[in-house]
Amino acid sequence: MTALLITAVSLLIFVVIFQISKASEYVAILKGEEHSRKQNNKINGFLMVVFLVLGLIGVWYCNEVLYDKTLLPQGSASVEGERVDSMLWLTLAVTGFVFIGTQIVLFWFAYKYQESDNRKVVFFAHSNKLEAIWTVIPAIVLTVLVVIGLRNWFLFTGEAPKEAMVVEVTGKQFGWIFRYPGKDGAFGKKYYKNIDNASNSLGLIWDDQLTHDDLVMEQTMYLVKGRPVKLIIGSRDVIHDVGLSHFRMKMDAVPGIPTTMWFTPKYTTKEMKEKTGNPDFQFEISCDQMCGNSHYSMKGVIEVLDQAEYDAKMAGQSPYFYTAFPDKDPANAKKDTVKLVAKPVELASKVTAKL
Amino acid sequence: MSNEAVLHAPAGAGLHHEAHGDHHHEHHHETFISKYVFSMDHKMIAKQFLITGMVWAVLGGLMSVLFRLQLGYPEASFPWLEDILGKWAEGGKITPDAYYALVTTHGTVLVFFVLTAGLSGTFANFLIPLQIGARDMASPFMNMLSYWFFFAASIVMLSSMFVEFGPFSGGWTAYPPLSALASASPGSGTGMDLWLIAMALFVVSSLLGGLNYIATILNMRTKGMSMTRLPLTIWALFFTAVLGVLSFPVLFSGFILLIFDRNFGTSFYLSDIFINGVGALPNEGGSAILYQHLFWFLGHPEVYIILLPAMGMASEILSVNSRKPIFGYMAMVGSLFAIAILAFLVWAHHMFVTGLNPFLGSVFVLLTLLIAVPSAIKVFNWLTTLWRGNIRFTPGMMFSIGFVSLFISGGLTGIWLGNSALDIHLHDTYFVIAHFHIVMGVASMFGMFAGIYHWFPKMYGRYMNNTLSYLHFWITLAGAYMIFWPMHYQGLAGMPRRYYDYSVWESFKQFAELNRFISTVAMIVFAAQLLFLFNFFYSVFKGRKVTTQNPYGSNTLEWTAPINPGHGNWVGEIPEVHRWAYDYGKDGKEFISQTTPVGADESSH
Numbered sequence: 001m002t003a004l005l006i007t008a009v010s011l012l013i014f015v016v017i018f019q020i021s022k023a024s025e026y027v028a029i030l031k032g033e034e035h036s037r038k039q040n041n042k043i044n045g046f047l048m049v050v051f052l053v054l055g056l057i058g059v060w061y062c063n064e065v066l067y068d069k070t071l072l073p074q075g076s077a078s079v080e081g082e083r084v085d086s087m088l089w090l091t092l093a094v095t096g097f098v099f100i101g102t103q104i105v106l107f108w109f110a111y112k113y114q115e116s117d118n119r120k121v122v123f124f125a126h127s128n129k130l131e132a133i134w135t136v137i138p139a140i141v142l143t144v145l146v147v148i149g150l151r152n153w154f155l156f157t158g159e160a161p162k163e164a165m166v167v168e169v170t171g172k173q174f175g176w177i178f179r180y181p182g183k184d185g186a187f188g189k190k191y192y193k194n195i196d197n198a199s200n201s202l203g204l205i206w207d208d209q210l211t212h213d214d215l216v217m218e219q220t221m222y223l224v225k226g227r228p229v230k231l232i233i234g235s236r237d238v239i240h241d242v243g244l245s246h247f248r249m250k251m252d253a254v255p256g257i258p259t260t261m262w263f264t265p266k267y268t269t270k271e272m273k274e275k276t277g278n279p280d281f282q283f284e285i286s287c288d289q290m291c292g293n294s295h296y297s298m299k300g301v302i303e304v305l306d307q308a309e310y311d312a313k314m315a316g317q318s319p320y321f322y323t324a325f326p327d328k329d330p331a332n333a334k335k336d337t338v339k340l341v342a343k344p345v346e347l348a349s350k351v352t353a354k355l
Numbered sequence: 356m357s358n359e360a361v362l363h364a365p366a367g368a369g370l371h372h373e374a375h376g377d378h379h380h381e382h383h384h385e386t387f388i389s390k391y392v393f394s395m396d397h398k399m400i401a402k403q404f405l406i407t408g409m410v411w412a413v414l415g416g417l418m419s420v421l422f423r424l425q426l427g428y429p430e431a432s433f434p435w436l437e438d439i440l441g442k443w444a445e446g447g448k449i450t451p452d453a454y455y456a457l458v459t460t461h462g463t464v465l466v467f468f469v470l471t472a473g474l475s476g477t478f479a480n481f482l483i484p485l486q487i488g489a490r491d492m493a494s495p496f497m498n499m500l501s502y503w504f505f506f507a508a509s510i511v512m513l514s515s516m517f518v519e520f521g522p523f524s525g526g527w528t529a530y531p532p533l534s535a536l537a538s539a540s541p542g543s544g545t546g547m548d549l550w551l552i553a554m555a556l557f558v559v560s561s562l563l564g565g566l567n568y569i570a571t572i573l574n575m576r577t578k579g580m581s582m583t584r585l586p587l588t589i590w591a592l593f594f595t596a597v598l599g600v601l602s603f604p605v606l607f608s609g610f611i612l613l614i615f616d617r618n619f620g621t622s623f624y625l626s627d628i629f630i631n632g633v634g635a636l637p638n639e640g641g642s643a644i645l646y647q648h649l650f651w652f653l654g655h656p657e658v659y660i661i662l663l664p665a666m667g668m669a670s671e672i673l674s675v676n677s678r679k680p681i682f683g684y685m686a687m688v689g690s691l692f693a694i695a696i697l698a699f700l701v702w703a704h705h706m707f708v709t710g711l712n713p714f715l716g717s718v719f720v721l722l723t724l725l726i727a728v729p730s731a732i733k734v735f736n737w738l739t740t741l742w743r744g745n746i747r748f749t750p751g752m753m754f755s756i757g758f759v760s761l762f763i764s765g766g767l768t769g770i771w772l773g774n775s776a777l778d779i780h781l782h783d784t785y786f787v788i789a790h791f792h793i794v795m796g797v798a799s800m801f802g803m804f805a806g807i808y809h810w811f812p813k814m815y816g817r818y819m820n821n822t823l824s825y826l827h828f829w830i831t832l833a834g835a836y837m838i839f840w841p842m843h844y845q846g847l848a849g850m851p852r853r854y855y856d857y858s859v860w861e862s863f864k865q866f867a868e869l870n871r872f873i874s875t876v877a878m879i880v881f882a883a884q885l886l887f888l889f890n891f892f893y894s895v896f897k898g899r900k901v902t903t904q905n906p907y908g909s910n911t912l913e914w915t916a917p918i919n920p921g922h923g924n925w926v927g928e929i930p931e932v933h934r935w936a937y938d939y940g941k942d943g944k945e946f947i948s949q950t951t952p953v954g955a956d957e958s959s960h
Contacts, residue, residue: 003433058840091770102763103764105738106759109738113744124742125683135732146724153713153775192628236629256641281861288784299859299860
């Protein structure tokens with residue numbers, strides 16, 4: 001019913017607009033087309049300036065309302081990301097200046113040089129000097145931006161510091177799997193044909209001893225504040241992307257081609273909660289590459305901890321090897337022995353009861 | 356001069372053709388089929404491209420309204436949606452499958468069917484022969500085929516929307532493995548097969564058209580029309596065609612490999628894949644990134660295929676309505692050329708976060724930011740063209756001014772995204788959506804509107820209603836900024852593209868109100884486009900008739916043809932050209948047509 005009503009109202013508005021437009025055309029013919037054309041020209045020339053002024057106010061207002069909702073006020077949560085932010089501010093200064101300047105010139109010229117019977121047009125077809133100026137100046141400014149950009153780029157994509165911890169991140173439809181190298185500090189080999197959702201989500205090769213202490217977790221990745229981390233990124237199925245907007249980092253997860261990324265977290269999650277005043281704050285990993293129909297829900301979480309908290313957390317984790325082979329888990333083994341011991345006792349007591 | 360030698364032949368051929376045309380006209384009546392359907396007249400083919408493009412623009416625009424409905428009102432349900440979309444909107448709420456199908460089809464259709472076929476298909480066909488002084492295209496038959504391949508592509512694409520598991524839904528870039536595996540996404544089944552067939556037909560159409568445009572511009576210019584006397588529209592359409600001819604085949608090769616991977620068990624793009632519910636696939640050794648290189652080798656020039664015609668038309672219209680020559684004609688041609696060359700050398704800036712070699716990335720940063728130089732030249736030249744002009748705000752002129760405004764706004768954010776270190780943060784966020792919609796989508800759309808309004812009198816011998824046109828302009832310009840400007844801020848919050856729902860994300864859910872605002876504006880702007888369409892079709896039949904041959908006081912050749920030119924364009928001999936197209940306000944004369952011989956006392960510029 002409402003849909004019908006909305007359609008009817010829209011149609012009505014259309015008809016009204018059309019009738020007015022049609023009428024104005026007839027009026028124009030009556031009043032003399034040239035006369036009304038000039039009148040329209042004046043109106044539109046005036047609107048050009050109105051648009052400029054309202055537009056600039058709009059730009060300001062938009063910034064007023066939305067700035068606090070961006071990541072800029074809270075700053076980068078990684079050491080490297082600070083360079084992204086400073087680059088961003090510089091680029092904003094340059095492009096913002098050009099934006100405001102050229103838009104003002106454009107709409108102001110449109111207004112100022114609107115048709116007038118007294119104006120004599122200047123035949124001005126070219127000027128090598130002017131053209132040289134606006135070729136050279138942008139070129140110089142861009143060179144500066146490129147130099148700064150590339151220095152950062154080579155830092156971001158270069159080798160991670162030696163003391164960096166390493167975490168392997170694997171994307172799958174629609175979640176993330178994290179692997180830590182465990183006590184030996186090395187990842188064991190894996191092969192995708194070994195993947196089995198129940199017991200071997202990464203396809204680890206158990207014959208490789210190095211896999212035996214690897215830790216595998218889903219959903220949450222734990223990192224240490226102030227310690228660089230290198231992520232080795234891969235995918236199990238389609239292309240995903242590890243999007244870490246708080247850290248200003250991002251890297252695709254491509255099946256068959258491992259990629260890497262590194263950064264240094266600056267704040268713990270707890271500190272960020274205080275900093276942002278949001279008790280629910282999380283470092284979220286968003287999948288930033290279209291990966292299927294549940295792409296929008298492919299969320300992971302990074303929890304940044306102190307070294308001590310981190311160590312405690314990791315100490316409580318049991319290697320993935322034992323998920324695959326519960327019988328080899330010393331913890332299970334102990335329980336089993338207890339049970340084995342317990343059962344005969346039970347039996348024995350039952351037997352005694354019967355007797 | 357070699358020019359003379361070349362020019363004699365086509366002029367003669369043209370005459371012959373014209374005589375034939377007359378003969379045709381007098382003795383056989385053109386049938387409906389040969390005039391309106393399988394027409395070989397470039398003007399009719401242009402209109403066919405335009406109207407098919409309009410149909411797609413409405414469909415593609417409507418799709419964006421539908422998915423904006425989901426983004427703006429994620430909690431609401433609209434029962435009427437279920438009436439229209441059936442199982443794709445169960446309970447009045449668009450499903451994720453439908454959402455992604457809409458997003459994907461919106462992108463594909465707008466980029467290829469509207470802004471490539473609808474824009475350069477229309478205006479290359481319409482303007483090239485009329486502005487260079489030719490009776491028709493080099494091969495009218497190929498030209499006709501070009502349209503009908505496009506039509507076939509349209510039908511196949513349309514049919515993909517009615518298959519069981521829906522149309523392709525993996526994004527318009529169709530990255531494998533997602534696009535290669537039906538088990539990874541329901542849309543990658545039959546929907547993707549049809550998508551690929553439609554796109555292959557589209558490539559054929561585009562190549563047939565492009566080769567024809569190039570051949571026509573190089574060989575069929577009238578006497579005296581040297582390359583440096585061409586209007587900038589023609590230069591722009593020429594570079595557009597060259598870009599298309601050199602890059603579409605690469606896209607095609609990428610599609611062929613994808614078809615092989617999908618159907619014949621090859622592993623060009625596939626490796627190490629385990630799909631839930633299916634298990635490990637046998638494919639090993641392929642590279643998913645290879646597809647991206649092949650795709651963006653077209654994909655980036657494609658941006659300029661879309662943009663250059665708009666630039667060319669805006670240049671022409673700005674000059675005509677400022678009553679002033681375009682400033683720096685040679686620099687305009689030179690910058691078009693520079694953009695065309697650079698267009699081929701920047702494709703990997705779409706791939707900064709795919710893990711590509713950092714050194715390679717740095718080369719692409721340099722080349723990408725280099726494009727800003729010719730772009731800056733163009734902008735400053737347009738501004739100087741307005742300076743001390745005598746501006747008439749025809750609707751075409753206003754859309755051209757709007758084009759310049761949008762090109763500046765969207766172009767500047769390109770400097771952010773082209774710088775790889777900054778792109779890492781902004782890649783695949785709403786910042787990118789804002790950037791490319793403003794600079795490529797809306798700006799080119801404005802170029803297209805400018806062209807339609809400006810050349811409508813030549814196309815149909817009638818005028819469109821000005822009041823409606825002005826209304827259309829102001830709503831669209833203000834609306835476009837209101838839709839896309841705030842998206843920059845969403846991008847600066849890291850908000851990813853292509854999400855169906857943001858409400859579970861602590862980092863992105865603060866924009867619910869803004870999303871509602873954007874969706875509402877999008878609906879209003881869409882309604883304003885319907886106003887335009889109504890104005891267009893009404894004016895085709897009922898508009899005021901054009902009574903003078905040259906209503907704008909324009910220099911170019913199309914205004915020397917009859918008000919309603921027949922097939923063959925000029926009655927009698929094709930006019931000879933004596934000067935460039937931009938003698939406005941010279942020696943106190945308001946305009947001097949290209950056909951006027953240079954006077955003895957005329958100042959040279």
